[in-house]
Amino acid sequence: MKFTITTPLYYVNDKPHLGSLYTTLACDTIxxxxxxxxNEVIFITGVDEHGQKILRTAESKNLTPKEHCDIICTKYKELWHLWDISYDRFVRTxxxxxKPIVESFFKIVEASGDIYIGRQQGWYCVGCEEYKDVESNSEEPICPIHNRKLEWRDEENLFFRLSKYQSQIEQLISKEGFILPKSRKNEIENFVKKGLRDFSISRVDLPWGxxxxxxxxxxxxxxxDALIGYLSALNPSGENITLNQLKSHGWPASVHVIGKDILRFHAVYWPAMLISAGLxxxxxxxxxxxxxxEGQKMGKSLGNVLDPNELYHKYGQDAVRWYLLKDFQFGHDGDFQEQRFVELINNDLSNTIGNLLNRTISMSIKWFxxxxxxxxxxxxxxxxxxxQLSKIIDEYRTTMSTLQISRSAxxxxxxxxxxxxxxxxKEPWAKIKDKANANEVAKDIYCVLEATRIVGVMLNPLLPQLSHRILAQLNFVIDDTHWTQSLRWGLLRTKEQLSKPIPVMQKLELQNES
Structure with a gap:
């Protein structure tokens, strides 16, 4: 089965932040x-590089837009390499x-009768790159997301006939499972019920695009432009293929994973564009x-932004991955609390999992x-x-396939x-004092080691490095081509030589910032 998953194409106004990492780690895990x-997986990520915001940011740094985009794009690629992100395609707009995919898409949509010239008036947020609904009595409206004054625009634009697809979009978003989680579905249903309005697809006199x-x-x-990047990502070799041929290259996407703030573009605008293009x-x-x-929105002005590079070097990949994937229910807001982070890692990874492996191997070495x-x-x-494990493994595979990552953890x-x-x-340390219990103790130790092996196998999608360290100490290698068989009970080899255990997860200490 083909499985195509996408992160957003991250806007390169600035270097990647914790939110970008969170989305990408989740997609990497899935x-x-x-x-x-x-499954035949195509994992797409990349960057969105056009627009007025990019132009202005580059000008403020005395750079050309392309120079600025190259710098930020490199930071994304370096960060994803640091975090072992297993993406298959990295698209740049x-x-x-x-460009030829965008032009081809536009021509098909234009031929469908869905493009016309109109005039766009309204208050525009350059940061969001969108027009905002503003109360008529507001003299200096502010963007609620960027907390900056909106700009008044009055210009000729090309428009897409979104209103034409009202009934089709209503049917689409009503489908069970198309929009998740359900709270997001309710938001979009309320938006669509108000009536879809045609939206602008061009800007005038903007040289960067x-x-x-x-x-x-x-x-x-x-x-x-950016949404079509999900299609152009499927043609990395530069073949001269038609949009229809993308169907055999991994389209349609199995899931778009995005932040809730851009849900409308992906759940309403994008499907209508695709219907118009016959895709x-x-x-x-x-x-x-x-x-x-710590309960506050992160921002430069507050000085509380968490840099993914610093987090990696401060606490390591496994700790941060586990905290973000387990403690934050995917689909809901999450609050990064450093003390809870340290306590969770020490309890879950160092004590519950790490110490289980350490003490059981030690007993096996000593007694057998x-x-x-x-x-x-x-x-x-x-x-x-x-x-007990059989039931848990079944539920784990179900929750992973339905993006319930925190439940899987x-x-x-x-x-x-x-x-x-x-x-x-069972207290094997007490039983082993009587040689008559040796067989029973052997079974107890073997079964606990086997359960620990299965923990290591199940951790692989979430924490690949920790998974490797656990399984290496048990001399077990996952068969990538027969993953489900690796989850079967009783695969740990008997009489397997064991070495003195090394802690697989060091305890963390809370590091107060100076």
């Missing part, structure tokens, strides 16, 4: 899971491959929440000649841990907790 499930073929002085509106629609649009820090215990697999086939931790409880109840 992509890794689907690859292990045997300044790529030579992007793709020129609209056949219309002098018009460049494509940044949103019309299949994405199966799902998932709008996740925003991140705050530096090896995993020798057992009869028939005797553990119906072991209580196996029965909880399920992994549940297995480690069950194994710890089992070990404490």
């Amino acid at each position: 992509s890794r899971f689907h690859r292990l499930e045997g 300044t790529d030579n491959l992007h 793709i020129e609209v073929p056949g219309y002098k002085q018009h460049t494509f509106y940044v949103w019309f 299949p629609l994405p199966a799902q649009v998932f709008g996740h929440g925003f991140l705050t820090r 000649n530096n090896q995993t215990p020798t057992i009869n697999h028939e005797e553990i086939a119906y072991h209580p841990l196996n029965e 909880e399920l992994i931790l549940n297995i480690a907790t069950l194994a710890n409880i089992y070990l404490n109840e």
Whole structure:
């Protein structure tokens, strides 16, 4: 099965921030899971580089727009490399491959009768790159997102006949699962009920953008241009292919993962554009929440922005991935609290998972000649841990496939907790004093090690580095082509030579900023 997942094409006004990392880590996790499930994955990310905001930012730095975009784009690529993001395609809207796809898309939509010239009047936010609905008595309206004055615009634009697709969009957004989570669906339904209005797809006298073929002085509106990046990403080799041929290259998208603030563009405008162009629609649009820090919105003026590079070097990849993926319910807002972060990592990864592996390997080395215990697999086939794990694994695969990442993380931790409880109840350190209990202790230790192995396998999509460290100490390698078989009970080899355990996750200490 083909599975195509996209992050937003991040706007390169500034370097990547924690919100960009959060979205991308989530998509990376989902992509890794689907690859292990045997699906043909295309994971698309990239950057959106056109528009007036980019032009003004570049001018403020005495750079050309392209120079500015190159600098910021490099920062994104370096950051994704640092965090081991497993993307397949990285699209830039300044790529030579992007422009012909945009032009081709426009010509098809124009031939459908959905483009006309009109006049656009209203209050415009350059930061959002969109017109805002403003109360008529407001003399100096402010953008609620950027907290800056809006600019009055009155200009000739090209428009797309969004209103023509009112009924089709209503039917689409009513479909179960098209917009997730459900709270986002309610927002879009309320927006559409008010009646869809045609929207501008061009700007005039804006030199930084793709020129609209056949219309002098018009460049494509940044949103019309950027959304088509999901299509141009599917033609990285530069082949001379038609839009229809993209269907065999990974379109339609299985899921667009985006921030809730740009949901309208992806769940309303984009589907209407695709219908007009005669292309299949994405199966799902998932709008996740925003991140705050210690209850406050992050911003330069407050001096509380969390830099992904600094977080990586301060706490490491596994810790940050686990906190963002487990503690923040995907689709809802999340608050980054440093003390909770440290406590969660120490409890979940260092103690519950790490210490379980460490002490069980130590006991196996001490009591069973530096090896995993020798057992009869028939005797553990119906072991209580196996029965509990079987149900958890089934739920884990379901939650991962439905983007319930935080629940998936909880399920992994549940297995480690069950194994710890089992070990404490059985007290093998007391039983082993009587040689007559050696066989029973062997089974207890083997089953706990086997549960820990399965924890390592299940962690792989979420925390690939920690997964590798756990499985390396158990001398087990995941068979990427038979992932589900790696989750079967009883695969840990008996009489496997074990080395002295090394802590797989060091405890963190809260680091107060100077």
